[in-house]
Amino acid sequence: MGSTVTATAMTTATVKIARIEFCSKSAYALAEDNYCPFPTSDCWGKIWKINSLPKIRNFLWLCCQKKLAYNALLHKRHIIESNLCPICFDHPETVEHILKDCDYAKEFWSLLNPSSNLNSNLPLVEWIIHNVGNYNRNLDILTPHAVIFPFAYWALWHNRNKIVFEQNLLLPKDNCEAVKAKATEFYHLFGKFKSPSRIERIMVKWDPPTAPFYKLNTDGSAIGSPGRASAGGLLRNHLGQWIWGFSRNLGLVSSIAAEIWALCDGLDMAIKCNISLLSVDMDATEAINLVRHELSLTHPLSSLLCDCRWLMSKFDTVCLEHKYHESNRCVDILARKGATLSYHCNIFEDHLVGYLNSLKLMLGVSATPVMY
Numbered sequence: 077m078g079s080t081v082t083a084t085a086m087t088t089a090t091v092k093i094a095r096i097e098f099c100s101k102s103a104y105a106l107a108e109d110n111y112c113p114f115p116t117s118d119c120w121g122k123i124w125k126i127n128s129l130p131k132i133r134n135f136l137w138l139c140c141q142k143k144l145a146y147n148a149l150l151h152k153r154h155i156i157e158s159n160l161c162p163i164c165f166d167h168p169e170t171v172e173h174i175l176k177d178c179d180y181a182k183e184f185w186s187l188l189n190p191s192s193n194l195n196s197n198l199p200l201v202e203w204i205i206h207n208v209g210n211y212n213r214n215l216d217i218l219t220p221h222a223v224i225f226p227f228a229y230w231a232l233w234h235n236r237n238k239i240v241f242e243q244n245l246l247l248p249k250d251n252c253e254a255v256k257a258k259a260t261e262f263y264h265l266f267g268k269f270k271s272p273s274r275i276e277r278i279m280v281k282w283d284p285p286t287a288p289f290y291k292l293n294t295d296g297s298a299i300g301s302p303g304r305a306s307a308g309g310l311l312r313n314h315l316g317q318w319i320w321g322f323s324r325n326l327g328l329v330s331s332i333a334a335e336i337w338a339l340c341d342g343l344d345m346a347i348k349c350n351i352s353l354l355s356v357d358m359d360a361t362e363a364i365n366l367v368r369h370e371l372s373l374t375h376p377l378s379s380l381l382c383d384c385r386w387l388m389s390k391f392d393t394v395c396l397e398h399k400y401h402e403s404n405r406c407v408d409i410l411a412r413k414g415a416t417l418s419y420h421c422n423i424f425e426d427h428l429v430g431y432l433n434s435l436k437l438m439l440g441v442s443a444t445p446v447m448y
């Protein structure tokens with residue numbers, strides 16, 4: 077059985093190699109000087125994932141396939157008389173020449189990105205793949221080279237066509253500036269561009285405050301924004317011991333308002349407990365920024381933010397920090413529970429271990445022990 081599998085695998089591998097190196101299509105492409113050195117799936121997968129305009133992705137695909145109407149090909153098919161490059165008239169016009177090896181193209185690339193290693197000695201397809209994988213930023217416009225390159229490639233071909241059909245040649249410098257402008261516009265309009273993701277795993281946990289500080293965790297929850305919202309919070313000492321927790325139903329408000337309501341309630345309760353040194357953790361960066369920065373009185377949350385700042389001024393020291401949601405699960409449960417409670421602030425003064433576990437089950441969260 078094992079030998080059968082091995083034999084099958086070997087046969088498949090042989091067929092695969094044969095399809096790349098020895099099939100009639102590859103042989104014909106080789107004879108036509110049209111051979112793609114990449115295995116088809118690998119090459120095209122990378123081309124179609126390039127972050128650029130669809131027409132440019134399509135153009136790069138045509139380049140790799142050498143399906144453009146360049147002079148050397150047209151001459152070979154007896155469509156035109158000369159196979160020479162319409163720009164330099166020194167060499168036959170191939171895809172490599174017009175986009176990479178022509179003097180015009182060389183000057184264009186050196187102006188576009190003088191500091192980057194374009195590796196223009198690579199074969200065409202490898203050269204394209206190399207450049208669309210280069211995420212270094214252009215020093216002039218801070219746009220990644222991987223974004224600029226497809227636009228530049230497109231511009232070179234577009235410029236070649238303007239010469240052939242309109243007898244109009246853009247100077248390399250002007251062409252270069254136009255490419256930078258278009259690539260930068262695309263980059264800022266479609267800011268989803270990401271370098272290859274590097275997933276960095278970090279451990280998050282609740283950190284106790286340094287004595288004599290207390291720690292307040294607050295959280296807001298909203299289904300929609302605005303939507304049915306609630307707030308929750310809890311206070312613990314440096315040993316992680318529960319002092320109190322609270323939940324409040326807020327009715328219909330935005331998610332950011334729910335976060336600030338939670339902070340207001342938590343600060344108010346800490347003051348009532350005569351706490352003067354307080355560390356506050358929230359998982360909403362936007363809420364923290366709103367509290368830290370003075371806003372116009374016309375801001376819809378200005379009165380709530382003023383209340384927060386006024387309450388914070390009552391402490392000897394209060395530190396406001398962002399912490400990941402995952403380190404704040406306990407307060408998340410309290411916040412979500414608020415939606416089922418009354419509109420006033422519901423305070424829980426016990427440890428509530430059993431209560432929280434039952435809440436977790438109701439909310440569909442796994443019933444692991446709550447750390448506090």
Ligand SMILES: [Zn+2]
Binds near residue numbers: 161164165166180
């Ligand atoms: Zn040329």
